[in-house]
Amino acid sequence: MNKEKCVLAYSGGLDTSALVPYLKEKYGFEIIAVLVDVGRMKDLETLRQRALTAGAIESVVIDAKEEFLRDFAFAALKANALYEGRYPLHSALSRPLIAKKMVELAREHGAKFVAHGCTAKGNDQVRIDVSTRCLDPNVTVLGPAREWNMTRPELLDYLAERGIDLPLTKKNPYSIDENLWGRAVECGELEDPWAEAPADAYVFTVDPKKAPDEPEELVIGFEVGVPVSLNGKTMDPVELVETVDEVGGAHGFGRVDQVENRLVGIKSREVYEVAGSLSLIMAHREIEDLTLTRELQHFKTMIDQRMTELIYEGLWFSPLANALRAFVEESQRYVTGEVRLRYFKGSCAAVGRRSPHSLYDKTLATYGSGDTFSHESAKGFIQLWGLPVEVWARKHLG
Ligand code: ARG
Secondary structure, three states: OOOOEEEEEOOOOHHHHHHHHHHHHHHOOEEEEEEEEOOOOOOHHHHHHHHHHOOOOEEEEEEOHHHHHHHHHHHHHHOOOOEOOOEOOHHHHHHHHHHHHHHHHHHHHOOOEEEOOOOOOOOHHHHHHHHHHHHOOOOEEEOHHHOOOOOHHHHHHHHHHOOOOOOOOOOOOOEEEEEOOEEEEEOHHHHOOOOOOOHHHOOOOOOHHHOOOOOEEEEEEEEOOEEEEEOOEEOOHHHHHHHHHHHHHHOOOOEEEEEEEOOOOOEEEEEEEOHHHHHHHHHHHHHHHHHOOHHHHHHHHHHHHHHHHHHHOOOOOOHHHHHHHHHHHHHOOOOOEEEEEEEEOOEEEEEEEEOOOOOOOHHHHOOOOOOOOOHHHHHHHHHHHOHHHHHHHHHHHO
16 A cells, blocks of 8 residues: 655654655655755755765756745835844744745645654744645644644654764754845754854854945835846846845844744744834835825734734735735835935835825925925815814814
8 A cells, every 4th residue: 555645844854764764664755855955054965965865766856046035025026024122033934935835745745744853932834734734624733833832852762773864963052044135043052042142053144343334335126016126137036136135244234133922922032133124114115105105004004913923923815814915915016116224233214215206295295496396275275174173172172
């Protein structure tokens, strides 16, 4: 009889490596390991081989960098998505994509199961699980790392007992998740929210104290809500995001030290390095300031907020998220233009913006000459604008 197959979201780390023999032994599965490359991953071939060494029958690496940016990160950018005002959701955005790739592979291989190595305390288990069920309710999601209760040394022994020797002993004190849209660091000394994050928690951003003494400017060009150029040069999404991230990080911009509310009910302290995504969100908002009508812009902040929550909470593929994305997409029609960002010693500021669709009209705004604003109309407008409260005041205050 043919064995059941299971697609495993593989990272090359200890947990997902141990999951290969674990799933084989516990369920009798054949394991198809999949490593979804959403950026910043090194030695992919070594990692791919590692899954085979651990006992997978097949191991694939999927380059999803561009898809991740275009379909996930930039869709969130259009909604200026920052969870609790600060975290640009890089981890939250990658999970639905990983789920999508797992479901595609499961279909290709006739697998009824997918598995991940998420812990029971995090949001990522929710996102992978719910995204998978949303895409294919007939696929069963397994997350054995939630219940196997094995410590790191025990996991290493578990693999050694099975003759699986993987170069995995070096343990970073932190739990890290990184991709093109950002880097998250948790655990270790960060678990004390009063203690300042140790210097080694940061990798992509320099200490602002050590940042260059000269500021640096980047001109970011947007078309229909999406960043397309840097300093006037058209760039593909991956190179563009990487470059903004490097420039911002080199000036000490992009460090976020945040206590956030997880979906599973706990508060956690996280440190993020998000120079690229934060810069782009800041620049994107500038073009919106210039091109959206007041009504659309104000209403959109509510949609943005709800979208952000849905992304964080694992509901990327839900009907509500689809409907809100359609709204956001429509809102971006004229969000085209350029923004000048200036980095200096840990800060990033927009110092200029322009757009062919700009609604900023100098002849209306000016306090200088050439003013076309109807000053007489202001008086009548305010008369009627304040009428309801005036009527109320007359009635109740005499
Ligand atoms: N707290 C963030 C989130 O829930 C980051 C999670 C990072 N994941 C990780 N496995 N370290 O989206």
